[in-house]
Amino acid sequence: MLSGTRLFASRIVRVGVALILCSLASPAQDTAPTKSAVPANNFRIAGTIVNGRTGAPLEEARVTIQNAKSRATVGSVVTGEDGRFEFTQLPAGKYGLQGAKRGFLPGSYEQHEQFSTAIVTGPEFQTENLVLRLTPMAVISGHIFDEAGDPVRSAQVVLYAEQNGGGMSRIMRFGTATSDDRGYYDFFLLGPGNYFLSATAKPWYAIHPTIGVDATANSQQHIPAGLDVAYPTTFYNGTIDADEATPIALKGGDHAEIDLRLNPVPSLHLIFRVPEDQQGFDTPILQKHVFDSVEPVDSGEERSLAPGVFEFTGIPAGRYTIRARNPSSGEMEQAGDVELLHNGQELNSTRGEPVGSVKVTVRMPGQESMPKQLAIAVLDSRPRAVAVKRADASGEASFDDLVPGKYWLMVASPTKPYFVARSTSQNGETLGHELNIVPGTNLELTAFVLGGVVSVEGVVNKAGKPLAGVMVVLVPKDPEAHIELFRRDQSDFDGTFLVPNVVPGSYTIVAVEDAWGFDWLKPGILARYVQHGQELTISEHMQGSVYLPDPVEVQPR
Numbered sequence: 127m128l129s130g131t132r133l134f135a136s137r138i139v140r141v142g143v144a145l146i147l148c149s150l151a152s153p154a155q156d157t158a159p160t161k162s163a164v165p166a167n168n169f170r171i172a173g174t175i176v177n178g179r180t181g182a183p184l185e186e187a188r189v190t191i192q193n194a195k196s197r198a199t200v201g202s203v204v205t206g207e208d209g210r211f212e213f214t215q216l217p218a219g220k221y222g223l224q225g226a227k228r229g230f231l232p233g234s235y236e237q238h239e240q241f242s243t244a245i246v247t248g249p250e251f252q253t254e255n256l257v258l259r260l261t262p263m264a265v266i267s268g269h270i271f272d273e274a275g276d277p278v279r280s281a282q283v284v285l286y287a288e289q290n291g292g293g294m295s296r297i298m299r300f301g302t303a304t305s306d307d308r309g310y311y312d313f314f315l316l317g318p319g320n321y322f323l324s325a326t327a328k329p330w331y332a333i334h335p336t337i338g339v340d341a342t343a344n345s346q347q348h349i350p351a352g353l354d355v356a357y358p359t360t361f362y363n364g365t366i367d368a369d370e371a372t373p374i375a376l377k378g379g380d381h382a383e384i385d386l387r388l389n390p391v392p393s394l395h396l397i398f399r400v401p402e403d404q405q406g407f408d409t410p411i412l413q414k415h416v417f418d419s420v421e422p423v424d425s426g427e428e429r430s431l432a433p434g435v436f437e438f439t440g441i442p443a444g445r446y447t448i449r450a451r452n453p454s455s456g457e458m459e460q461a462g463d464v465e466l467l468h469n470g471q472e473l474n475s476t477r478g479e480p481v482g483s484v485k486v487t488v489r490m491p492g493q494e495s496m497p498k499q500l501a502i503a504v505l506d507s508r509p510r511a512v513a514v515k516r517a518d519a520s521g522e523a524s525f526d527d528l529v530p531g532k533y534w535l536m537v538a539s540p541t542k543p544y545f546v547a548r549s550t551s552q553n554g555e556t557l558g559h560e561l562n563i564v565p566g567t568n569l570e571l572t573a574f575v576l577g578g579v580v581s582v583e584g585v586v587n588k589a590g591k592p593l594a595g596v597m598v599v600l601v602p603k604d605p606e607a608h609i610e611l612f613r614r615d616q617s618d619f620d621g622t623f624l625v626p627n628v629v630p631g632s633y634t635i636v637a638v639e640d641a642w643g644f645d646w647l648k649p650g651i652l653a654r655y656v657q658h659g660q661e662l663t664i665s666e667h668m669q670g671s672v673y674l675p676d677p678v679e680v681q682p683r
Contacts, residue, residue, distance in 0.1 A: 167215055167216065167217045168214075168215060168216075169217070169218060169247035169248065169249075169253065170212060170213065170214050170216065170247075170253065170254050171212075171216060171221060171223065171245055171247065171253045171254075171256065172210070172211060172212040172213065172253070172254045172255070172256065173210070173211060173254070173255055173257055173258060174208070174210055174211070174256075174257055174258070175187045175189055175205055175209050175211060175225045175227075175257075175258040175259075175260060176209060176257060176258070176259055176260070177230075177259075177260065177379075178233075178259035178261045178262070178378055179261065179377065179378040179379055182209075183205075183207070183208050183209025183210075184205060184209045184225075184227050184230070184260060185206060185209060186204060186227065187204070187205045187209065187225055187226065187227035187230075187260065188202060188203070188204050188205075188225065188226050188227070189202070189203055189204075189205060189211040189223070189258065190202040190223075190224045190225075190226075191213050191221045191222065191223055191224075191245075192221060192222040193219065193220075193221060194219070194221055194244045195220065200216070201213045211258075216247050217247070218247050218248045219246075219247060220244045220245070220246050220247075220618060220619075221245045221246075221247065222234060222242065222244055223235040223244075223245050223256070223258060225258045225260050226260075227260060229262060229263055230260040230261060230262050230263055231260065231261045231262075231263055231315065231378075233258075233259070233260050233261060235256065235258055236594070236616070238595075238616060238642035238643070239291045239292075239642065241614065241615065241616035242616060243594050243595050243616055243617065243618050243619060244618040244619060245618075246618055246619035246620040246622075251620065253619070261317055261318065261378040262378040262379030263314060263315055263316065263378075263379070264316040264317065264318065264376040264377070264378060264379060264380045264382075265312060265313065265314055265316060265380070265381045266285065266313045266316060266321060266323065266374060266376070266381075266382045266384055267311065267312035267381070267382075267383055267384075268310075268311065268312075268382075268383050268384040268385045269305070269308065269309040269310050269311075269385045269386075270283065270305045270309045270311065270325045270327065270385070270386050270388065271309055271385060271386070271387045271388070272329070272388055273387070273388065273389050275387075276309075277305070277307070277308050277309025277310075278305060278309050278325075278327050278388060279305060279306065279307050279309065279330075280327065281304070281305040281309070281325045281326065281327035282302060282303075282304060282325065282326050282327065283303045283305060283311040283323065283324070283325045283386075284299060284301075284302050284323070284324045284325075285299075285300045285301045285302070285303070285313050285321055285322070285323055286298060286299055286300055286321065286322040286323070286324070286416075286417055287300035287319060287320070287321050287322075288319055288320040288321070288322075288373070290319075290643045290644065290645070291643075292612075292647065293599075293612075293645060293646045293647025293648075293652075294645055294647045294648075295645055296417075296418045296508070296510070297417035297418050298417070298418060298419060299416075299419065299421070300313075300321070301313055305325075305327075316376060317376075317378070318376055318377050319375075319376060320373040320374065320375055320376075321374045321376060322361065322362065322368070322371050322373055322374065323361065323362040323371075323374060323384055323386065324360065324361045324362075324371070324386075324416075325359070325360055325386045325388065326357060326358070326359040326388075326424075327388060328357065328440065329355055329356065329357060329390055331353060332353060332355055332356065332393070332440065333349050333353045333354060334354055334395070334426075334427055334439035334440050335349040335354060336429060336431065336437060337395040337437070337439075337469055338395075338431050351392070352390075354392065354393050354439075355390035355391060355392060355393050356390065356391060356392075356393040356394075356426070356440050356441060356442045357389070357390060357442070358391055358442040358444065359414075359416075359423075360386055360387070360388050360389070362374060362384055362386065364386075364387065364389075366442075366444070368416045368417050391442050391443065392442075392443070393426070393439055393440050393441065393442070394438075394439070394441045394442065394443055394466055394467075394468070394469060394471070395437055395469045395470065396437065396438045396439075396441065396466065396471055396472070396473055397431075397435065397436070397437060397438075397470060397471070397472045397473065397474075398410055398435075398436045398437075398438060398450070398472070398474060399434055399435055399436075399472065399474050400434045400435075400436070401434060402433050408451045408458075409425060410425065410438070410448055410449065410450035410473050411425065411448070411449040411450065412424075412425050412441070412446045412447070412448060413446065413447040413448075413449065414444070414447070415447070415463075418508065418510070419510070420447065423441075423446065424440075425441065426438050426439050426440030426441040427439045427440045438473075441466070443467050443468075444465075444466060445463050445465055445466075446463070446464055446466055447460065447461060447462065447463055448461045448464055448473055448478070449481075449527070450473060450474075457480045457481070457566060458480070458526070458527045459478045459479060459480050459481060460478050460479065460481050460529045460530075461478030462478060479530050479566075480566040481526075481527045481529055481530070481563075481565075481566075482530060482563040482564065482565065482566060482567035482568065482569070483524065483525060483526045483527070483567070483568050483569070484504070484524070484525050484528065484561060484567075484568075484569040484570070484571060485524045485525075485570045486502050486517075486522065486523055486524075486525070486535065486549075486571050486573055487520070487521055487522045487570075487571070487573065488500060488502065488517055488522075488537055488573050488575055489521065489572060489573065489574045489575065490521070490575065490577075491574075491575060491576050491577055494577065496517075496519065496520070496521050497540075497541070497542070498539075499516065499539055499540055500516070500517040500521065500537065500538075501514055501515070501516055501517070501537070501538050501539070502515050502516075502517050502535065502536070502537055503515075503535070503536040503537075503538075504525055504528065504533045504534075504535060504561065505533060505534055505535075505536055506531065506532075506533055507532060509534070509609050511536075512528070512529075512533070513525045513528070528563045529563070530563050530564055531563055532560065532561065532562055532563075533560070533561040533562075533563060534546075534559050534560050534561060534607075534610075535549070535559045535560075535571075535573055536559075536610050537573065537575050542577050542578055542627060543577075543578045543610070543627050543629070544575040544576065544577050544629070545559070545575060545576050545577075545578070545610065545611060545629040545631075546558070546559035546573045546574070546575055547559075547574055547575065547576045548573075548574050549572060549573040549574065550572050550574075551569060551570065551571055552569070552570040552571075557571070559573070559610075576629050576630055577629070578613075578626070578627030578628055578629045579627075579628075579669050580627075580628040580629075580630070580664050580668050580669060580670070580671070580672055581624055581625065581626045581627075581670070581671045581672070582600060582613075582624070582625040582628055582635065582662070582664075582672050582674065583622065583623065583624045583625075583671050583672070583674070584598075584622070584623060584635070584673065584674030584677065584678055585617075585620070585621045585622045585623070585674075585677050585678070586598060586621050586623065586637040586677060586678045586680050587621065587677035587678070587679055588679070588680040591621075592617075592620055592621020592677075593617060593621050593639070593680055594617055594618060594621060595616060595617060596616065596617040596623075596637050596638070596639055596641075596680055597614060597616060597638050597639075597641040597642060598614060598616070598617060598623045598625060598636070598637050598678065599612065599614050599635070599636050599637075599638070599646075599655075600612065600613040600614070600625045600633050600634075600635050601633060601634045601635070601636060601652065601655075601656055601659065602631055602632070602633055603632040603633065603634075605647075605649075605652060606649060608631075611629055611631060611633075613625045613626065613628055617637070621677075623637075624671075628664050628672075629664070630664045630665055630666040630668070631663070631664060632661070632662075632663050633661070633662055633663070633664065634656045634659040634660065634661050634662075635659055635660050635662060635674070635678055636655040636656060636658070636659035636660075636678070636681060637678045637679065637680045637681065638655055638680070638681050638682075638683060639681070639682055640682075640683045641683050644683070655681055658679070658681055659678070660674065660676065660678055662674070
């Protein structure tokens with residue numbers, strides 16, 4: 127039950143666990159010595175910490191236990207050659223068990239994502255032969271070379287990871303590195319999974335002459351075409367299309383050596399016009415779709431050709447999204463995907479819809495004061511945060527340059543998640559937590575939020591017996607529209623669970639065995655589990671813990 131809910135950059139860790147206090151006495155027998163009751167403070171947590179890939183015991187690993195209720199460290203030991211650890215004189219209760227060793231990812235007992243299983247001590251629990259598995263760290267390293275096989279210095283290398291947490295799969299940026307003078311880069315502390323790699327740089331020898339509006343006329347500088355080039359972003363296997371990139375499958379302890387070779391392509395010379403009477407302008411922003419995100423692209427070099435006429439060079443041909451301010455109206459616009467293919471192509475000709483903006487003012491429930499650190503996020507339908515802002519002291523935050531489309535609001539603090547129960551616009555329209563950004567809109571919303579102040583506690587059963595390590599999910603009514611209301615936990619040694627920070631509403635609670643790491647959030651899959659779950663309602667007046675009277679039956683994956 128040791129778990130946390132990662133919300134933006136903050137991690138909310140649930141606390142509050144029921145203590146199990148019990149004793150066991152055996153009656154005296156005429157033919158055997160009398161057995162006394164097990165002392166209340168004489169339980170042990172012991173076992174072996176091992177390499178999660180090979181099963182070999184780990185020497186000089188640090189094993190720590192914490193009181194699951196107070197999060198206070200109870201004990202810490204360093205293992206010997208046999209990898210054994212032991213904690214004695216423990217009272218009955220719940221404990222988190224963690225391990226760490228150089229070259230391994232730190233981990234907790236039966237950890238899945240940010241969840242783990244707490245150890246329960248008591249006379250009915252066998253806690254002396256536990257196996258704590260640590261995953262050996264994986265590494266990706268290699269070199270970036272140019273077309274001649276020479277190392278590329280200062281290349282930007284980006285690592286993407288396929289993330290399967292939270293019931294859906296996404297490929298998101300994981301980290302970045304810069305190649306050194308040998309072209310070398312590396313990424314450490316990687317867990318098992320699928321990764322993707324890309325690299326981009328500028329050719330050291332590239333020269334971009336001024337071509338101007340007449341793209342058919344060659345440069346007066348007589349620069350060879352082979353020097354007017356750029357490196358496109360290149361993925362592992364040599365493709366420049368993210369959808370065709372080859373995944374790098376890593377197991378614990380793997381060291382993948384991946385070299386990438388960059389090959390030059392002709393550099394584009396693009397034109398952008400600004401009215402001569404306009405004071406200043408914003409440089410157009412180029413973006414590309416990369417896996418499940420949209421990322422900015424280096425817009426190359428900028429130079430003035432004539433009053434109000436600018437040339438952008440050093441950009442490879444390709445499909446881009448362009449964001450630029452309309453020279454006439456001054457409004458920021460976002461074009462759809464545009465093919466930039468030839469010299470002299472005008473960025474102004476890719477005019478798109480004006481973007482929108484929204485100012486959000488949060489109103490807290492009841493007499494609750496405004497948190498010192500309140501985050502407001504705008505999420506798209508995937509869902510992924512397209513913008514995150516920290517609210518000011520009055521609970522306000524503004525979001526500019528939002529592409530037209532449908533979004534929803536999420537509000538949270540480092541200590542508590544919130545739910546936007548309703549919102550009102552400046553014209554008095556009552557809305558939910560959804561946003562509909564139409565071209566050129568300037569919304570002002572007041573968002574009324576409810577806090578997650580209730581915990582749901584219970585036990586999961588399989589064939590009439592409690593089961594540890596099971597994923598427990600609190601599914602909101604209309605789940606596709608309320609992703610932010612999902613809550614999860616992992617059942618503990620005794621089958622109990624605690625789902626924290628529950629916002630008032632109607633839910634179904636389900637328990638699914640072996641459900642970690644697959645797309646259970648897909649509507650067809652989720653509906654199958656929900657029809658066999660337990661329904662419950664959390665009212666706005668509830669606080670503290672809600673105990674389920676009946677066990678939640680475990681469903682197979």
